[in-house]
Amino acid sequence: MFILPPLVLFFTLALALYLTVVELRELRLHWKWWGWWLSVVLLLHFLGYFALRGYAAYRRREQARA
16 A cells, blocks of 8 residues: 555656656757756656756747747
């Protein structure tokens, strides 16, 4: 009974980190940015991942304008 919640949290954290890596590979950022974003997602979980998605959308929109 008490094992299930930590497993669910670990799984969702692993999923968020995986999605972060997929997004960062597409953005082709410097390795320091990789470390920063991965640590934000690690500390803030899905809130950090959603912040990365917003940042990626902003960068794509700015690059499309240029």
